[in-house]
Amino acid sequence: MEIRGRLQSKLLDTQSAKEAVLFANTPTFLLERLRKDTSVSYVASILSTEEIIDVIRELCSSPPKEPIDVVRAYVFLVSLALKDDVERFKGKLEAIDLSSLQWGSQIRAKIIGERIPTHVTEVRFAAQRVNRVSGTTSRTTGVTMNKIS
Amino acid sequence: MTNSRRLGINLREFVLYYELQYCPSIDNPMLTRLLDAFGMPPNTKIVLRTRLDSEIDNIQPWAYSKLEWNRLEEEPNRFEKAGAVRTSAACPVYNCHGLTFASRRTQVDWSFKTVSMILNDDGFVEIAEPAARLGDVAIYYDKEGGVSHSGIVVKRGDLNVPIIWSKWGKGYEMVHPLGICPYDPSNVKFYRIMKWKFEDVFSQNS
Numbered sequence: 001m002e003i004r005g006r007l008q009s010k011l012l013d014t015q016s017a018k019e020a021v022l023f024a025n026t027p028t029f030l031l032e033r034l035r036k037d038t039s040v041s042y043v044a045s046i047l048s049t050e051e052i053i054d055v056i057r058e059l060c061s062s063p064p065k066e067p068i069d070v071v072r073a074y075v076f077l078v079s080l081a082l083k084d085d086v087e088r089f090k091g092k093l094e095a096i097d098l099s100s101l102q103w104g105s106q107i108r109a110k111i112i113g114e115r116i117p118t119h120v121t122e123v124r125f126a127a128q129r130v131n132r133v134s135g136t137t138s139r140t141t142g143v144t145m146n147k148i149s
Numbered sequence: 150m151t152n153s154r155r156l157g158i159n160l161r162e163f164v165l166y167y168e169l170q171y172c173p174s175i176d177n178p179m180l181t182r183l184l185d186a187f188g189m190p191p192n193t194k195i196v197l198r199t200r201l202d203s204e205i206d207n208i209q210p211w212a213y214s215k216l217e218w219n220r221l222e223e224e225p226n227r228f229e230k231a232g233a234v235r236t237s238a239a240c241p242v243y244n245c246h247g248l249t250f251a252s253r254r255t256q257v258d259w260s261f262k263t264v265s266m267i268l269n270d271d272g273f274v275e276i277a278e279p280a281a282r283l284g285d286v287a288i289y290y291d292k293e294g295g296v297s298h299s300g301i302v303v304k305r306g307d308l309n310v311p312i313i314w315s316k317w318g319k320g321y322e323m324v325h326p327l328g329i330c331p332y333d334p335s336n337v338k339f340y341r342i343m344k345w346k347f348e349d350v351f352s353q354n355s
Binding site for chain 2: 015018019020021022023024025026028029032033063066067068071102
């Protein structure tokens with residue numbers, strides 16, 4: 001696929017990502033381990049959120065053929081946790097059938113859930129000073145020029 | 150005389166008769182599961198219950214061979230170089246809790262709720278780490294309080310560190326010092342079955 005062709009497999013298929021998938025007992029463990037993995041940050045830095053979601057949809061359209069495909073699917077999914085705009089594509093992401101990944105749905109829910117604001121910080125700024133216009137006004141070729149004191 | 154003629158039935162009926170008589174897969178639905186539309190074996194589950202007869206949620210993923218799973222990991226891996234010992238090939242069918250609580254039969258649900266239910270129903274009581282010995286169960290908790298791993302204490306090693314026998318996800322069974330594993334060892338609790346008596350477990354009505 002064109003999008004995945006932009007990625008180097010040696011940076012995508014890291015030993016630590018394979019280990020995380022092989023040894024994971026829970027989706028929480030898998031999410032936390034992969035989130036820190038260089039393969040995930042690599043994907044997040046190269047591809048846009050929408051491109052990542054397109055790749056996940058393609059990978060999950062049929063069951064992975066071998067375990068390395070499972071690893072890649074999880075790497076792409078977790079890379080969304082590093083994207084700030086994933087909320088904009090929530091509907092598109094939720095429409096993907098992730099049943100071919102044992103913990104796909106739980107990880108997706110955690111990624112989307114993490115984006116829900118839990119508190120609001122109100123930041124106030126001092127009122128901006130408005131420059132007052134005074135003096136003469138001259139009009140030249142339709143452009144208004146104000147002299148500011 | 151062919152067997153079918155001896156029985157007075159045609160060949161098709163004979164094949165069916167033979168399968169019904171001699172092929173256990175006909176009678177045992179567990180052995181006649183079909184592959185899915187993509188040619189992959191479907192996940193299955195078994196009836197699994199605690200000592201107090203509570204149902205334990207579980208799943209048996211069959212996809213990919215042990216050879217294929219083994220390909221994900223170097224040999225020896227970094228944990229083996231640090232002192233862990235691999236004692237089996239990779240197997241996706243059972244997980245750590247499947248080894249600890251279910252004789253390798255299945256992947257036991259990883260949720261805190263399920264593991265707590267098993268510990269409670271089976272009569273486990275928490276013990277202090279220095280008291281842990283052969284046969285006790287070690288549960289690794291993550292920072293959120295969830296359960297990330299479990300295993301069985303097999304001995305005390307160098308510096309009196311507990312040595313654990315556990316199954317690592319879809320990977321291997323390993324015998325390893327408490328902290329030489331992929332799971333956070335900073336919050337491990339130890340349990341021993343101490344409620345053996347009927348009156349410990351059941352309230353009694355006279």
